[in-house]
Amino acid sequence: MTEPSGRRERKKAATRQKIADTALRLFLERGYDAVGIRDVAAEADVAVTTVFAHFASKEALVFERDQDFERRLTRAVTDRPPHEPLIPALRREVLALVRHCTAEGSAPVRRMIEESPALLAYEESMGPRHARALAAVLSADPRLSRSATACRATARFAVDAYALACRADDPGATVDEVFRMIEAAWEATAP
Amino acid sequence: MTEPSGRRERKKAATRQKIADTALRLFLERGYDAVGIRDVAAEADVAVTTVFAHFASKEALVFERDQDFERRLTRAVTDRPPHEPLIPALRREVLALVRHCTAEGSAPVRRMIEESPALLAYEESMGPRHARALAAVLSADPRLSRSATACRATARFAVDAYALACRADDPGATVDEVFRMIEAAWEATAP
DNA sequence: GACAGTAATCCTAACCGTTAGGATTTCACA
DNA sequence: TGTGAAATCCTAACGGTTAGGATTACTGTC
Numbered sequence: 001m002t003e004p005s006g007r008r009e010r011k012k013a014a015t016r017q018k019i020a021d022t023a024l025r026l027f028l029e030r031g032y033d034a035v036g037i038r039d040v041a042a043e044a045d046v047a048v049t050t051v052f053a054h055f056a057s058k059e060a061l062v063f064e065r066d067q068d069f070e071r072r073l074t075r076a077v078t079d080r081p082p083h084e085p086l087i088p089a090l091r092r093e094v095l096a097l098v099r100h101c102t103a104e105g106s107a108p109v110r111r112m113i114e115e116s117p118a119l120l121a122y123e124e125s126m127g128p129r130h131a132r133a134l135a136a137v138l139s140a141d142p143r144l145s146r147s148a149t150a151c152r153a154t155a156r157f158a159v160d161a162y163a164l165a166c167r168a169d170d171p172g173a174t175v176d177e178v179f180r181m182i183e184a185a186w187e188a189t190a191p
Numbered sequence: 192m193t194e195p196s197g198r199r200e201r202k203k204a205a206t207r208q209k210i211a212d213t214a215l216r217l218f219l220e221r222g223y224d225a226v227g228i229r230d231v232a233a234e235a236d237v238a239v240t241t242v243f244a245h246f247a248s249k250e251a252l253v254f255e256r257d258q259d260f261e262r263r264l265t266r267a268v269t270d271r272p273p274h275e276p277l278i279p280a281l282r283r284e285v286l287a288l289v290r291h292c293t294a295e296g297s298a299p300v301r302r303m304i305e306e307s308p309a310l311l312a313y314e315e316s317m318g319p320r321h322a323r324a325l326a327a328v329l330s331a332d333p334r335l336s337r338s339a340t341a342c343r344a345t346a347r348f349a350v351d352a353y354a355l356a357c358r359a360d361d362p363g364a365t366v367d368e369v370f371r372m373i374e375a376a377w378e379a380t381a382p
Numbered sequence: 383g384a385c386a387g388t389a390a391t392c393c394t395a396a397c398c399g400t401t402a403g404g405a406t407t408t409c410a411c412a
Numbered sequence: 413t414g415t416g417a418a419a420t421c422c423t424a425a426c427g428g429t430t431a432g433g434a435t436t437a438c439t440g441t442c
Contacts, residue, residue, distance in 0.1 A: 006438095006439095007437090007438065007439090008389070008390080008437080008438050008439075011390080011437085011438085012389085012390070015390085015391085036426090036427060036428080037427075037428060037429085038427080038428095046391075046392085047391065047392045047393070048392095048393095048428095048429085049391075049392065049393080049429095049430085049431095050390080050391055050392070052428090052429065052430075053390075053391075057428080057429085058427090058428065058429090120316070121312060121313070121316035122312070124315060124316045124318070124319050125311070125312035125315045125316055127315070128315050128354070147368065149355065149359065149364075149365050149368045149369065150368065150372070152355055153348075153351060153352070153355060153368075153369045153372055154372075156348075156351040156354075156355070157344075157347075157348060157351065157372075157376075160344060160347040160348065160351065161344070163319070163347075164340065164343055164344060164347070168340065173340075174340050177338065177340045177341065177344075177380075178340060178344045180379055180380075181341070181344055181345075181348075181376035181377070181379050181380060182376065183379070184375040184376050184378065184379035185348075185372035185373065185375050185376040186372070187375065188371055188372050188374070188375035189368075189371075189372060197409095197410090198408090198409065198410085199408080199409050199410070199418070199419080202408085202409085202419085203418085203419070206419085206420085227397090227398060227399080228398075228399060228400085229398080229399095237420075237421085238420065238421045238422070239399095239400085239421095239422095240400095240401085240402095240420075240421065240422080241419080241420055241421070243399090243400065243401080244419075244420075248399080248400085249398095249399065249400090
């Protein structure tokens with residue numbers, strides 16, 4: 001009943017991590033489509049049902065850090081310095097996230113995603129979810145006081161900026177340019 | 192060798208339509224998840240393989256008119272009157288599309304989509320595809336001459352407007368409000 | 383240290399979307 | 413009428429996913 005202490009949680013986290021690591025390694029070695037869930041489970045030395053106890057789908061194995069993304073995006077808004085305006089704070093975090101996704105080591109993963117329709121569809125379906133979470137904190141921020149629609153639109157625009165920049169030739173410049181547009185859009189909603 | 196005339200194409204179209212109609216009817220009657228592809232095929236009196244010869248996936252049965260959407264969006268740009276600015280033309284077409292999706296008879300279909308994670312993911316994965324097509328015609332329009340990034344961003348924003356409005360309490364007002372933002376964003380990219 | 387409760391894992395068998403492979407029918411056109 | 417191609421069909425399988433229930437591993441308590 002009381003919160004469990006230690007070992008059990010550590011073991012669970014370790015199992016999860018082992019599965020994710022094994023899956024990503026196999027996917028990169030042999031190709032996403034060529035590796036089955038049964039292969040991943042066998043190589044990670046767990047049962048198939050255990051894989052699905054930790055991950056909702058095969059695609060989720062690739063986007064293990066999904067929740068991180070959403071948390072960072074929303075915190076960039078809620079935890080920003082007291083007088084920092086919204087858009088620069090958002091822009092800074094999106095830029096950091098883009099750098100993470102376009103870093104040297106991420107290239108093979110990105111290529112794998114772009115080559116798999118299933119992974120692409122999954123990735124794109126995450127965007128709106130993140131945008132909804134972001135819109136919620138925008139609506140809740142007393143410093144902003146914009147309409148729900150303005151918050152929802154801005155949230156989606158910010159996620160768009162991320163998606164576009166991750167695939168752009170010059171990610172940094174893309175973030176700059178799109179956020180100049182977002183800034184203008186946001187200003188146009190001032191009460 | 193020459194283009195086949197008549198019956199074959201008509202029969203093919205009829206089969207496709209019968210499958211789509213049967214599928215939608217069964218989905219609405221019994222629920223999307225409760226109806227299998229084998230049920231649809233049996234009720235439409237075709238083989239399962241025939242279903243997949245016409246539709247790429249079970250979800251595609253629901254979004255039968257997907258290609259229409261993309262065509263209308265791009266034509267709204269390419270076929271607009273010679274001196275009409277981009278944003279109003281786009282706004283008008285998005286509004287029309289939203290009206291179509293929020294029309295009286297569409298409510299049950301929308302509810303079904305919102306209740307199925309698979310359908311939601313599929314729908315959301317169509318957005319970026321449509322946005323890419325729209326971005327292409329924006330980039331190609333000699334009247335506009337903006338950067339590729341500006342075109343891509345504007346295209347995604349327009350698709351966002353559609354997605355938001357379809358789910359909004361007041362779709363018309365939402366299109367208005369979001370397009371005021373898009374207008375400002377677009378103006379901010381003027382050369 | 384034994385014990386009860388619960389969370390994590392396991393095993394098996396199946397369900398369902400999807401596809402391969404190849405046979406068969408239907409149509410278009412000469 | 414015959415020929416080629418397109419559409420449809422049938423069967424069997426593959427692979428992601430889940431249900432059901434057994435088993436194991438940990439936690440907090442007596």
